[in-house]
Amino acid sequence: MTALRRPLVALAAALALAPRLAAQGPRFDFYARGPYRAEVPRPATLLGYEPGEFHTNYGNMERVVQAIAQAAPDRVRVMTYGRSEERRTLYLIAVSSPENIRRLDEIRAQTARLADPRTTAPADAQAIIQGLPATVWLNYANDGNESAAFEAAIQVLWQLAASNEPATLEILRNAVVLINPAHNPESHERFVAWYNAFGTGAADHAAIEHDAPWGMSTNNNHYQIDLNRDALALSQRETQAIARAVLAWHPQVFVDHHGQLSQFYFPPWALPVNPHVPPQTARWTETFGRGNAAAFDRYGWQYFVRDIFDLYYTGYWDSWPALNGATGMTYETDGGGDMGFNWRRDDGTTATLRDAIAKHVTASLATAETAALSRVERLRDYYDFRRTGMEEARREPMKRIVLVPGNDPRRAAELVEILLRDGIEVSRTRAAFTAPLAHDYLAPAGRAVRQAFPAGSYVVELVQPQKRLARAILEPATALDREFVREQLARRARNARRGEDADHERYQFYDITAWSLPYTFGVEAWWTEDTTAVGGEALALPESDDAAAELAPVGGVAGGQRARSAYVFPNDRNGAGALAMALLTGGYRVATATQPVRADGRVYPRGTFVVRIERNPESVHDSIGPWAARFGVEVTPVQSAYADSGAAGIGGWEVASLRAPRILVAAGDGVWETEYGALWYVLERVLRVPFTPVRAGAIGSLDNLDDYNVLIFPGGSAARYERELGESGIARLKGWIERGGAFIGWSGGARLAMRKNVNWTSVRIVGSDEDSTKADTTVARDTTLAPDQRPGPPLVPATADEGKKPLEVPGAIFRATLDRSHWLTFGYERDQLPVMLSGDQFFRPSRAGANPVAFTGDSLLISGFEWPNNTERLLKNTAWAAVERHGSGSVVLFAHSPVYRLFWRSTYRLLENAILFGTGR
Template identity: 50%
Template sequence: MPKFPDINMQKRIVILFLAVLIVASAISTVAQTEEKFNFYARGPYRSEVPRPQSILRYDVGDHHTTYAQMEKVIDEIARAASDRVRIFDIGLTPEYRMMRLVAISSPENILRLEEIKSKVSQLTDPRKTSAAQAQAIARDTPAIAWMAYTIHGNESSSFEAMMQVVYQLAASVEPATIDILKNTVVLIVTGENPDGHERFATWYNSVAIGDADRNAIEHREPWSIFGRLNHYRFNLNRDTLAVTQAETRNMMQAFMEWNPQVAVDHHGQPSQYFFPPVSLPINPNLPQPMYNKWLEIYGRANAAAFDSNKWDYYVRDVFDAFYPGYWDMYPSLNGAIGMTYETDGGGFKGLRWTRDDGTIVTFRSSIAKHFVASMTTLEQTAANREARLRDYYEFRSRAMSDAAKSPLKRVVILPQGDKYKAAELIEILSWMRIEVKVATAPFTSKTAHDYLEKNSPPRTKTFPAGSYVIDLNQPQRILIKAILEQDTPQDKAFVDDNIARFKRNQMRGKNQQREEYGFYDITAWSLPLAFGVESYWTEDTTEINGSLVTKEAISASKQGSVSGRAKIAYVIPYTTDTTGAFVARLLQKGFRVAVSTRQLNAGGKNWPAGTFVIRISRNPDSIHETVAQYAKDLGVDVTAVDSGFADDGDTGVGGESVLSLRSPRIAVIADEGIDPESYGSIWWTFDRFGVKFTPITIAAARSGALKNFNVLIIPDGNPGRYFSAFGSSGINILKDWASSGGTIITARGASVFAALKDVGLTSSRLVGSEDDEQKSNVSSKSDSKEEKIIPAPSPLPKPAESTELKSDRSDIVFPLLPPIASPSASAYKIPEPLPGAFMRATVDRTSYLNYGVEANELPVLLASGYFFRISKEGGNPLIFDPDPKHPLTVSGFVWEGNTEPLLAGTAYLIDEPTGNGHVVLFAEDPFFRGLTRSTTRQFLNALIFNGVL
């Protein structure tokens, strides 16, 4: 009997097919609705001004524009609209692209830009400008709006939106645009990160087909491209604190020249558009209620504009205003209203991206949202011009009047420990127009507090001549306090909420998902602590003899000297970090340098162990000129010695304890799975010191490349990735190479990899891990009771896929989860990840890794849950004091009953001898963001003493 079709089945298939068509149509409608945005609805436009698309030859959102193409667009618009537009070059990037600032305003304002700039500048110093004068300036002067785009180079929507904003302001004659031009001077940074954007845009254009599937190659940016970061793989939206990068300095100089009243940084990462108001915590140095008032004004205006377009958005949520190194916080701490705007497309989402509900977000729609938010912000600034200028003046006026109420009245920085590093810190302050004096005579404070002691009692201390003095009773008081104060408290409600999450997490089983914490970034950053320079804050302002530090004086203090042309030897005391770089450069140039491992007597003077000796007889004649040049470049003081005779002690320049060093031939792992910012910080450090290195892949290291090197640096990265990429054979290669005389230096995640029992590059183990043999022991610092045994999840995830991120600030600086827990470990015995806190480390000054270090303690930043047991077989040059009477926390948030009890007695720095070589482990990244420099000397020592000590 023939089989007939199942009619019911056919009906079901038809219904299913129709349902699919309906859903597909709905999805298409969503995308189509977004595509309908008209960028040219705000006319009429001046016909002589060309539209960007007429120059580029493609429509908005169809292609990623390169930097050169963008420059052509801006140049042609500026030429056609010269009555409204001026272009200023503000400096080169590391890859020699010129950064530009475009000023747009009414023809009348354009002709008096210098006058406007001068008037607004008068509002920055209430010592010179009275309230009445400020009111007059506010009545008659345009406000200045700083609009910056694409600080993260692969957040590409803002780059395209910027060109549309420039065109709108330059060409439109609609009343709202004319009002903006009349009441504001709009400053547009056409590209904050040109090099990163160029890497991303050229790569994306070369592979993209506009596929919305998340698995498409165009959504998977290679490690070597990662255009979010700049040339040196720095996150420029964290750099306004340390001011390490050329792009930051270029923008900061322009920002301080123009003194804007509003500043917007345009980004693009989250699932929906974000604009302020912000969430907790809010930096307590920002003046309230003024700050929140203006965020509310701008936020509600943007909300109205987005509502009218039926666009999704959110406020608060994950975006806080706490860490002062963002490009919204730096303007805010200078009196502007700084804001971050985040669009929902472009970047790794490409031309089209499938959302989690199946709808599609397009490149064009995300550009449109930035365009609307930019124009709305400018409209609000124009409408509130006078009020914004008045509050801008009030920001500094009130700051100075409040100075007397604060205990923190002065910061004193001593350059004696490292004159070059102290001068670098002062140079940063000078970029920010912070007034610094240098004392020409000793002075005394009766209320001095040591930066290395949290909540230290006031003490009497006499400071020597040459000390740097920063009094807070000056116009930049709010900024000074935000970046220099020892510790910045967070909102109590925010802290209480996170402690409650912590307690709930302790009650969760191993298979239950843990709550994430609300910390967006590090909670400690004080520059004196980050740089590791001896510093104090005082409650008094004793009269001092001194003068304001100038840029010329800073430059002079960074220069070194040579006492003469040596006949026998040059002697170089290890008094600055740059001394280590000086030695490394000489060695890499083929010159011969030695180090004294005992106290040295030369030139009628005693020098400490760790002093360097350059013997003339063992070097070519060019050594004299090279020493003079390097000393000048790196701020190193060199003493010429004309006799080898030791007047005192056992060791002279020719003694047996003066050991010859070998040239560091350095390889740095650069590969998938490695934190690009960690690699970049090493790259930048070596470049600024003039030290040569070779980036290599893990495959190359496994394939014999290590024979060409004697130092291997493994940056922070995914420990699991390292374990799988090296494999058992690669791990054995590392062991054999180190045993034969090589030095391996690891940072953070790479140190976790080295400490795994199955790797065995060190006898140290991670606290609370399965390999931790001391997991049953708890430091005496703990007063916690036995809790339920809860194994913690693994910190060794697979490499992250391209997915929607909650925010642009997605470069998590601490692991979200603790180490792999032992089943027998109580919850409180597992370190909870730290959101960036400074802790006190004790220095073993007998270790060669601490040569040149005179301090007994150093501040080190911890931003993870990676705590390392002390090495049983090697040295522990930096440890955390196990004595419960010696508090470890200096600054930042820590977990009470967890952090200090588990950190006590562990090591920050480990030296593991193996055969003829060493493995040197840093618990954290020693050059985090170029900000932390307290352990630079230890890092350099691992290089220059490799294979000798």
């Protein structure tokens, strides 16, 4: 390049970037906190652009990290802690003083000693603390499309590795800073691929760069699972990896960096705060908040605290670390992500990606400084977090939690796997035992009873270091702050006095209010008041891709025998439906018993699967055993079809043939990505059944629509679904259903079937304009449903009646009653099923079909918040699931996702049954 052309090219580049850097006020200087070590390269030198000018992709981030680590090996150690679903390496970068880096393994081991007060006495803990730096975990790109966080991680790493500024050196002496540059690489890579291709720096909200295509700008990982809410389920590869690393390093401070709001946010937290987070942990957010405020005030930056970001739900990456003893905090910056390079605020100023990065960098460094200055006190409180938790457990009535595997040991093992991944100690009893004071989870208000437990039960003793986390995720209900509840009721009262067109105060629930894992897994659970020794083996997490299968190695053909008549397995395990689908899609013929049947002297319940030898190839003998072991299903080889008593045998008309599911799933515009993602994960990874995702708007015009017999519309926009399908698509799908197709929908997918111009169902939403039976309080065709046997108290006192429209329920667990004679509920052992309900979508029951899962009786709330004199009154005698026949096909509707957040395992079987039994061709 000639000397003349160089300045011209530089000028052109500067002009091209000018719209991207349209900020107000003095520019933040990323290089002001020196002097800097010349041998440590600036990221901008390596990348060819300054912060905020371009989005850094994952490969370039790796290149920068390695270059800085090679230039500063005395301060930086690069480690890996796992791989993402798309096989990207997950990095954890330790930055500290040369002395601390040399003894990094010792620091980790000594910190671990503070995490177990049983083996480290207070005096020993004090001695350890005197020579120990604090551990500060800075977590970035959890929501990978919130792009400022990823860029900030690079700048923070460079500052700590390169600067000899006194304040930076003080951080390095007194803290080990752990930088996780990308919690969620896939989300980040999708977003930057889109934005780098189409971003121009336009601040206008209508610009295409602020409206990425479906799935390209989401918080979610490969499977479109929101990792920031997955700390409860620990369902994803990335979540499991980070949990393992946190438990190995025991950080005292954990910051999760997000975006993007109108102003920067950092704690203190808003109410409600999970009651298992002790006051001293909450007080630390004041300390860190004031440290951040001082740093921001130096620049005159705006920010806010408390307001909407609470610490109640356990599944976030501020609450989960807080329940592990850290000061868990979320920081939300005010630019980048969908705001892009530039975003016009409502006052005409512009939020920029560059400024958003600067604020994250400033908050990160301020947090590390505060931790370094408070090193001794913070380490002491970290030790006390577990010590006082164990003391509380000794005083509190709830001493232990018992989980009974029942007929589905694999499902109980899946729950135990989560507990072990959480570092919670679990044992399995070798012999039966009796608890004199036990409380049934399905009778939360009931008196303690004497209860016998079988050998093989799982026991969680609460006098353990992880007591607070164990209580938070296992107890039947988690208390809400009374002050918070009073405020929501006051807002409701004020809103009730305002007209429909007036502005209403928003309620302050940020997320769901109930999540107890025994309910969501459908595992029988009790808590006991006694601590009588029960004996048992302490369990360790198996190092396996299928830890639950290692914990509960069940399944296969009983006795390894070959059947002469049929292979039979009841539908009482989650894996039974998956096994049936595997056989059907593998080319084998499977039938199901629509009534109880008898074979080889044993009675099998409705829904039992029958694989007849006469109607299958010889290879069925070799295939069924390994598949049964994979899914944890015990298969019985039947030698004779003769029913020695009773009216029905496996060769009778009560045994109906099933059809291999050929599944079509609505995807694309109108579908909520997380709803699609949970379904995708369950179909592909749990049920292992093939499916075809198609854009919702293309489904109605598919030439090969009749190649499929199952169509699933997950949660989304019902209006958008209708618009995408169009009149001709709706009519074509109606004909497809009548010819034997099974339409399955929930949330917005269910509402599609109810829309006036669709009208595939008589189900209506309570209080909607289409609800013509608002005064009706009966449930159609529910005469066989068992009455509610176990009432529970409402959470808050009743107030005035506000009419016939449900107020939105902020994610609570309610007691549904099952019609176990209906095929949708085949396999369930109890008449009661805890289900999730969120929002205001209550189903007025079907008059034309069946309502196999319904809300009957009184005191429906099991756990969480409900609105007094509104929720239960309007929920009573409504349906959670409805089925209607149309010709040879069926419409199956759920009020809420049966695969919600992948921790609601007890309702998986409803989806399996809908897929297997709903088709007519």
